[in-house]
Amino acid sequence: MNPVDLLGKIIEISHSNLELASRITSILNIISQDMRSEEAIIYTFDKDKRLSCRYANQRSALFNILNKYRCHIGEGIVGSVAQKRSPLFYTMRDIPPRFGCLFYPELDGKLENYKVFAFLPLADDSYLYGVLVLCAVNRDVIHDADKIFLSILSREVGGILRSYDLILSSKKRISELATLSELGKVLTSNIDPQELLKNIALIIAKSLNAAFVTIKLGYAFLKLDAQRFTYGIIDPSVQDHVAELEETSARLLRAVSMRDCAPDEYEDAFKLSLFSAPIVSKNRVLGTLTICGDKMEQTYALGEDGQYLINTIANYISSGLENTLLNTRLRDAVRELSDAQKRLIEQEKFRSLGEMTANIAHEIKNPLVIIGGFAKRLARQIDLDRTENKYISIILNEVTRLESILNEVLNYVKETPLVAEMCSINDCLDEVLYLLTSDSSWEEINIAKTYDPRLPPISCDSQQLKQVLINILMNSHEAMHGRGTITIQTKQTTYENRPFIAISIADTGGGIDPANIDNVFNPFFTTKERGTGLGLAISNKIIMNHKGHIDVENIAGKGVTFIIYLPAKNHITKEEFL
Amino acid sequence: MKNPRILVVDDEENIRLLFKEELEEEGFEIGLASNGFEALDKLKTERFDLVVLDIKMPGMDGIQTLNEIKNIKKDQPVILCSAYGEFKQDFSSWVSDGYVVKSADTRELKQTIKNVLGL
Numbered sequence: 051m052n053p054v055d056l057l058g059k060i061i062e063i064s065h066s067n068l069e070l071a072s073r074i075t076s077i078l079n080i081i082s083q084d085m086r087s088e089e090a091i092i093y094t095f096d097k098d099k100r101l102s103c104r105y106a107n108q109r110s111a112l113f114n115i116l117n118k119y120r121c122h123i124g125e126g127i128v129g130s131v132a133q134k135r136s137p138l139f140y141t142m143r144d145i146p147p148r149f150g151c152l153f154y155p156e157l158d159g160k161l162e163n164y165k166v167f168a169f170l171p172l173a174d175d176s177y178l179y180g181v182l183v184l185c186a187v188n189r190d191v192i193h194d195a196d197k198i199f200l201s202i203l204s205r206e207v208g209g210i211l212r213s214y215d216l217i218l219s220s221k222k223r224i225s226e227l228a229t230l231s232e233l234g235k236v237l238t239s240n241i242d243p244q245e246l247l248k249n250i251a252l253i254i255a256k257s258l259n260a261a262f263v264t265i266k267l268g269y270a271f272l273k274l275d276a277q278r279f280t281y282g283i284i285d286p287s288v289q290d291h292v293a294e295l296e297e298t299s300a301r302l303l304r305a306v307s308m309r310d311c312a313p314d315e316y317e318d319a320f321k322l323s324l325f326s327a328p329i330v331s332k333n334r335v336l337g338t339l340t341i342c343g344d345k346m347e348q349t350y351a352l353g354e355d356g357q358y359l360i361n362t363i364a365n366y367i368s369s370g371l372e373n374t375l376l377n378t379r380l381r382d383a384v385r386e387l388s389d390a391q392k393r394l395i396e397q398e399k400f401r402s403l404g405e406m407t408a409n410i411a412h413e414i415k416n417p418l419v420i421i422g423g424f425a426k427r428l429a430r431q432i433d434l435d436r437t438e439n440k441y442i443s444i445i446l447n448e449v450t451r452l453e454s455i456l457n458e459v460l461n462y463v464k465e466t467p468l469v470a471e472m473c474s475i476n477d478c479l480d481e482v483l484y485l486l487t488s489d490s491s492w493e494e495i496n497i498a499k500t501y502d503p504r505l506p507p508i509s510c511d512s513q514q515l516k517q518v519l520i521n522i523l524m525n526s527h528e529a530m531h532g533r534g535t536i537t538i539q540t541k542q543t544t545y546e547n548r549p550f551i552a553i554s555i556a557d558t559g560g561g562i563d564p565a566n567i568d569n570v571f572n573p574f575f576t577t578k579e580r581g582t583g584l585g586l587a588i589s590n591k592i593i594m595n596h597k598g599h600i601d602v603e604n605i606a607g608k609g610v611t612f613i614i615y616l617p618a619k620n621h622i623t624k625e626e627f628l
Numbered sequence: 629m630k631n632p633r634i635l636v637v638d639d640e641e642n643i644r645l646l647f648k649e650e651l652e653e654e655g656f657e658i659g660l661a662s663n664g665f666e667a668l669d670k671l672k673t674e675r676f677d678l679v680v681l682d683i684k685m686p687g688m689d690g691i692q693t694l695n696e697i698k699n700i701k702k703d704q705p706v707i708l709c710s711a712y713g714e715f716k717q718d719f720s721s722w723v724s725d726g727y728v729v730k731s732a733d734t735r736e737l738k739q740t741i742k743n744v745l746g747l
Binding site: 412419420421422424427446572 | 643649731
């Protein structure tokens with residue numbers, strides 16, 4: 051066949067629909083036949099960039115010897131052709147033993163059969179795809195024309211390998227994109243987090259052809275029952291590895307495979323198909339995503355460079371979870387708000403009902419008192435016979451009954467249960483201080499705080515307690531005319547051998563006139579121009595309801611210290627609390 | 629000894645009548661006022677040993693009246709007397725010397741009056 055026909059034939063094969071291996075083998079057969087070369091062998095790169103003997107013509111005798119060893123770039127003749135990207139030609143006389151590579155002991159005694167050898171790089175201008183090796187028994191020389199022809203040929207084969215590579219990687223990209231787009235759809239849909247995580251695991255497993263996908267949540271957030279969501283079955287043989295990878299990826303904050311855990315130990319393809327990546331949001335590890343390939347499935351999409359893809363997926367999940375978290379919080383907040391609104395409306399209804407009832411009760415009560423009162427007078431003053439006496443006592447009994455009904459109604463109506471909850475006094479103080487000091491009139495007041503950081507939370511009505519704190523702080527503010535120092539201290543103490551906590555609030559407002567000190571808690575007592583005289587009375591009542599008490603330490607001319615004592619172990623029931 | 633004088637303040641005429649008759653029987657001398665202003669006027673000109681004060685009244689209610697009374701006569705004994713007991717919880721009522729829930733049965737009122745007057 052002339053070179054043009056030969057090249058045409060090869061191009062025809064290379065563009066055919068055959069599998070890559072068949073195409074290459076056919077081409078190698080043609081080359082072997084036409085170039086009168088008994089051996090036509092192609093080395094390509096494998097995953098770890100080592101040259102391995104992958105294709106050969108049908109009759110090749112050396113293929114089974116050469117494919118026993120993979121060589122590095124630069125190693126032996128094949129390696130150095132790959133490194134320099136230029137062809138090398140040898141004859142029987144100058145061919146280095148074992149192809150310059152000492153790992154081919156079986157070549158000894160075989161190379162003498164061949165007269166010429168050609169080694170050609172399969173490369174275009176930018177990429178190298180492998181090396182073509184030809185060994186001929188019946189040729190003495192390779193002519194320049196053949197050399198040129200061979201270099202054109204190797205370019206063509208390089209081209210085939212290259213387009214196959216491109217197709218593979220674009221297929222992979224497409225499947226990655228499809229995975230991510232599927233994930234995107236799920237993540238933006240507003241389903242509940244539990245379903246979301248299950249669906250994510252399923253989509254990843256299906257689209258990557260994985261044996262199993264497991265998502266482990268490290269945080270007890272989203273208020274989920276389960277903390278692990280798995281699609282597929284975690285193979286018992288890798289269970290420990292899964293745990294190890296999850297731990298490692300969360301610790302290193304990056305995607306890892308078994309190579310990261312023990313770089314040289316694992317050659318097991320199944321174990322090497324395990325990848326784990328942290329799901330990170332705002333520098334916080336929410337959990338981990340772990341994917342494992344199928345033992346049988348050849349199309350598992352996480353290759354050696356799987357870290358990149360799994361990381362991308364993990365990022366997707368984290369933003370999805372973040373969204374769901376926000377959604378959940380938003381939904382909770384909206385629900386709480388609407389609950390609060392409902393309660394408010396109910397309360398308002400109840401309050402106006404209560405007011406109405408109270409008014410009616412009052413209106414009824416007075417006539418009742420009058421009827422009953424005068425009926426009693428009648429009974430006492432007039433001498434009545436038995437029947438009339440009986441009538442009067444019936445009237446009185448019925449009046450008493452009505453009165454007790456009215457009392458019960460009123461008792462029910464006025465009931466306003468207070469909310470006792472465990473709360474931190476330090477936090478209450480801070481909230482009140484924040485509220486007050488945001489006003490400009492507090493600018494010249496220096497607040498000195500010495501809180502006990504280990505103050506135990508206590509059971510109290512925080513709203514009422516805050517009212518007490520505000521009353522006392524406002525008094526201090528007024529006493530100091532907006533300028534001075536308020537020293538606030540919290541500590542644990544005991545009162546009558548029971549644990550109490552003490553909140554002391556000291557001002558530098560000149561103190562209270564000793565003549566008035568005994569009256570400060572009396573209602574209507576005030577030294578202020580516009581005071582009602584009820585602030586401290588209310589405060590005292592509130593603290594007393596909490597089974598606590600307020601002490602006043604007064605240094606006339608300097609300042610006054612109010613000390614609120616509250617029982618540290620308070621078991622206030624609702625009834626006691628009213 | 630002179631009979632103790634009691635001022636009954638209530639906007640209901642028949643309540644005033646009932647209390648007057650019931651308390652006169654107990655030997656008290658009774659003055660009447662139909663609202664807070666009238667009561668304050670009376671207290672400025674006359675001396676009463678005790679004021680029995682209704683809470684729910686038009687114009688100035690009993691709590692305000694109580695406040696005013698304590699302002700002009702700090703030691704004037706006052707008993708609050710209301711149709712219902714919820715003002716007992718009202719700290720403003722604490723300055724009163726007694727609190728009685730109105731009832732057809734006047735025994736509690738009479739007993740409280742005697743306690744306050746030290747009889």
